[in-house]
Amino acid sequence: MRLVRQVLTIAAKDLRAELRTKEAINASLAFALVILLMFSFAFDPEADTTREISGGLLWIVFAFAGTLILNRSFAREIPNDCLDALISAPIPGAALFLGKAIANFLMVLAVELVSLPIFGIFYNVHWAQQPAQLFGVLVLATWGLTVIGTIFSALTVNIRLREVMLPMLTYPILVPALMGAMRLTAVLVLGKPIAGDDLSWLKMLIGFDVMYTAASLVLIETVLVS
Amino acid sequence: MRDKIVYVLGCIALAILAWNTYTIAFLPEETRQGVVFKIIFYHVPVALTAMCCSMVALVASVLFLITKRFIFDALAVAVTEVGLAFLAANLVTGSIWGRQIWGIWWTWDARLTSALVCWLLYAGYLMLRKAIEEPTQRATFAAVFSIFAFMDVPIVIFSIKWWRTQHPAPVFWSGGSFPPDWTRHFLWNMLAMVLLGVVMTTVRFGQEQVQREIDSLRREAHAL
Numbered sequence A: 001m002r003l004v005r006q007v008l009t010i011a012a013k014d015l016r017a018e019l020r021t022k023e024a025i026n027a028s029l030a031f032a033l034v035i036l037l038m039f040s041f042a043f044d045p046e047a048d049t050t051r052e053i054s055g056g057l058l059w060i061v062f063a064f065a066g067t068l069i070l071n072r073s074f075a076r077e078i079p080n081d082c083l084d085a086l087i088s089a090p091i092p093g094a095a096l097f098l099g100k101a102i103a104n105f106l107m108v109l110a111v112e113l114v115s116l117p118i119f120g121i122f123y124n125v126h127w128a129q130q131p132a133q134l135f136g137v138l139v140l141a142t143w144g145l146t147v148i149g150t151i152f153s154a155l156t157v158n159i160r161l162r163e164v165m166l167p168m169l170t171y172p173i174l175v176p177a178l179m180g181a182m183r184l185t186a187v188l189v190l191g192k193p194i195a196g197d198d199l200s201w202l203k204m205l206i207g208f209d210v211m212y213t214a215a216s217l218v219l220i221e222t223v224l225v226s
Numbered sequence B: 001m002r003d004k005i006v007y008v009l010g011c012i013a014l015a016i017l018a019w020n021t022y023t024i025a026f027l028p029e030e031t032r033q034g035v036v037f038k039i040i041f042y043h044v045p046v047a048l049t050a051m052c053c054s055m056v057a058l059v060a061s062v063l064f065l066i067t068k069r070f071i072f073d074a075l076a077v078a079v080t081e082v083g084l085a086f087l088a089a090n091l092v093t094g095s096i097w098g099r100q101i102w103g104i105w106w107t108w109d110a111r112l113t114s115a116l117v118c119w120l121l122y123a124g125y126l127m128l129r130k131a132i133e134e135p136t137q138r139a140t141f142a143a144v145f146s147i148f149a150f151m152d153v154p155i156v157i158f159s160i161k162w163w164r165t166q167h168p169a170p171v172f173w174s175g176g177s178f179p180p181d182w183t184r185h186f187l188w189n190m191l192a193m194v195l196l197g198v199v200m201t202t203v204r205f206g207q208e209q210v211q212r213e214i215d216s217l218r219r220e221a222h223a224l
Helices: A002-021 A023-042 A047-077 A079-088 A095-120 A133-157 A163-189 A197-225 B002-025 B035-067 B070-101 B111-130 B135-150 B153-162 B180-223
Strands: none
Touching: A002 A023, A002 A095, A023 A047, A023 A095, A047 A133, A047 A163, A047 B070, A079 A095, A095 A133, A095 A197, A133 A163, A133 B002, A133 B111, A133 B135, A163 A197, A163 B002, A163 B135, A197 B135, B002 B035, B002 B180, B035 B070, B035 B111, B035 B135, B035 B180, B070 B111, B070 B135, B070 B180, B111 B135
16 A cells, blocks of 8 residues: 555656656657658558558657657656655655656657547548557557666666667567557557457567566666666 | 687587588488578577577576676676677578578568567667666666566567467477488587587686776776
8 A cells, every 4th residue: 555655656746747847748749740740751641551550650659759758757867866865765666666657658648649639630540440449559558668668767867878778778678569559559440350360469468568567676676776 | 728628619619510511511402492491400500599698698697686796797798799699690591591482581570570679689788788887787787688688588489379470380399390310410500509609608708707807907096
């Protein structure tokens, strides 16, 4: 119970700080819009083709835009030595990690929920044929993205070339999750049910989330202490 | 003394490889694939050696996190570098085979993709090390990253079963028909590759130890 309260305190703190400055979320949204614009030059948008490749396009946008938020997660604590204060605070590292991960998750999800209808409008795609299932896939894959992003944000916060290192380390690890998310999103946008082969992608996505959340919770203390 | 043993082992590995290559050249060609099939004598042993390397890297990383002894960190970086080279050899030989049999150098099949992802992960590991100055922090963060990277390896191994794939089913474990005397050649190559991996790792491990000694001497000199 105490852990839950600590987690929520950290998450609320991060969300409050972000809502006051809005620096990461604004940058992320603007970046998502720019990438959506770039797609229109990369290929000639026709409704059918776009729907088929929508999963890939959307997750490229989400992964790129999400990194901007994740990069700020621990970097935000560098000024005024806030990170040292957080680490020496009487809360376990797992609570700090989970709190930050939840705050990041909500912010990335918010960016995704704004970019999704914009994508639909720009490229004339009826994406909301199975909204509940699509939301489920978004939640699962975004949690995977945030868990990996948050722990690597902690890992890279103090090193040289932080902004470059984070995407370089996270994307290869995220590949299985992104592949699953792209495939499932495309299927749902096309209006097909998740069945057969796609079910194993769903299982893989869940497995990915569970595996890496567990590993992060075990290792975060080691990362924070050094 | 240790150096001499290492170099002798290296020579033995190279001799086995050379002799085996000579005898493999005289084996009859495979009925359907022809001479390019023989690449399997190299493709699979380097893959297995790379896998062994990543396992040793995992064990060394975990041991470093538990004991905080830098000897394990040196072992982890040495074995990761060697494993990366073997995995590169695996990707290149696979690509050459693919060009002959499939007509293309590369295809985004699950297994090929996963192998490439693994390669990128371990390359990221080496880059992460380069970006951190402080030795304890470098060793700890690298060890954590190595554990995360290793969790990707099972996906490589099982992806052939999980996902649709064009990669041929394993010849050795799923009832493939590999002639017994060919298996002997294969096993000799396997031994040679592992031996070569051990020799390269030992040499690199020694360099890493010397580097650490130089660094500590330099710090001492600065302090004086």
